Amino acid sequence: MITRQRPTVRVAAGLVAAAAVLLASALGVSAQWAPKGNVSWMAGAGPGSGWDTTARAALQAMSAHKVVGHPVTVVNKPGGSGAIAVAEMVNQHKGKNDVILVTSLPLITNKIMGTSPYGYKDLTPIVRLAATYYMVAVPANSDVKDFKDLIARLKKDPKSVSIGGSTPPADDWAAAMAVFGGAGLDVTKLKFIGYDGGQVAAAVLGGHVQAAVNTVGEFAQHVEAGKMKPLATTGPEREPKFQSVPTVKESGVDVVFMNWRGFVGPPGMPKDAVAYWRQKFGEMVKTQTWKDLRARYSWADAFMADGFDRFLDQNATLMADILKDAGAFKKK
Incomplete structure (x- = not known):
């Protein structure tokens, strides 16, 4: 039997739908925004760097679990320890919703050191994803004992x-300043050689430097392959992968140094875009793929969305104190 809906019923249904829309609007509820095209994830260093690895790992986890349904492209913008990428975000992408930047401590230290006119307050905090600690290492054939x-x-x-x-003032440079300054050394007299983030390990392996400081994750594969000798790590406890390697603190220097990894948006990024990415990254960090990648790269779980801006304020104060104590710069 075929029945026909009477006009009065259709009108009533339409009125109910309209009322629902008006109510949702009054309550501030709206359909979730989502990108309609490609989104760029910008990394302020070259392929293989910490930022590049973080972005590609997050994208791998999102893709594996279909967290997002639109294309994402990782774009490398190396230079100035991330300062070039930050400047592009500020000057070319203000108010946009289709580009975000993977970043870490240099977003803070560049501003403190005056190597960039821009800092975290010029951008839109989205999420903190993970934390990393550092390793002091030498070539495997080095005669440095420990x-x-x-x-x-x-x-x-x-x-x-x-x-x-x-290259100063990147994160592992800041870690080196904290570690060696904490040991009572005048860091301004050290023979420190700066490289693009992805080239530090190559400099050690190639014999271009006699020691180096970088994230545990970036040195891990070379230590495991027997090509580097680890001397100490900067965490509060020994690294799960390297239980035989003492911490800096255990070795007599009272320093614990952490870097965070996260994403920020351009200045004036729409709130619905910020909410979208916070939700998607929140889903991503719960996936097994992300957990496996964190373990592979020796990243600690440190996800934070709400409160990320306050964390950045606290971190900026801490870094200014660390760098001042290390003699790396003088406050004006």
């Missing part, structure tokens, strides 16, 4: 050992 031996040599002659890390 971390204490390295410090003793540097105290005797600060330029006796060349030390590699990312």
Whole structure:
């Protein structure tokens, strides 16, 4: 039997639907925004760097679990320890919703050190994804016995050992300043050689530096392959992968140093876009793929959405104090 809906019923249904829309509007509820085309995830360093690896790992986890249904492209914009990418975000992408930046400590230290006019307050905080600690390492054939031996040599002659890390004021440079400054060394006298983030390990393996500081994740594969000798790590406890490697604190230097990894948007990024990415990254960090990738790269779980802006304020204060104490700069 075929029945026909009477006009009065259709009108009533239409009125109910309209009322629902009006009620939702009054309550501030709307359909969730989502990108309609390609989204760019910008990394302020080259392929293989910490930022690049973070972005591609997050994208891998999202893709594997179909967290997003639109294309995402990782775009590398190396230079100035991330300062070039930050400047592009501020000057070219204000108010946009289709580009975000993977970042970390240099977003803070670049501003503190005056190597960039822009800092985290010029951008839109989205999420903190993970935390990383650092490793002090030497080539496998080095005659440096351990971390204490390295410090003793540097105290005797600060330029006796060349030390590699990312170009100042990148995160592993800041870690080096904190570690060696905490050991009582005048960091301004050290023979520090800066590289693009992805090139630090290559500098150690190629014999271009005699020691280096970088994230545990970026040195891990070379340590496991027997090509690097780890001396110490900067976490509060020994790294799960490297239980035989003492912490800096265990080795007599009272320093614990962490870097965070996260995403920020351009200045004035629409609130619905910020909410969208916070939800999607929140879903992503719960996936098994992301957990496996965190373990592979030695990243600690540190997800934060609400409160990320307050964390950045606190981190900026902490970093200014660390760098000042290390003698890396003088406040004006």
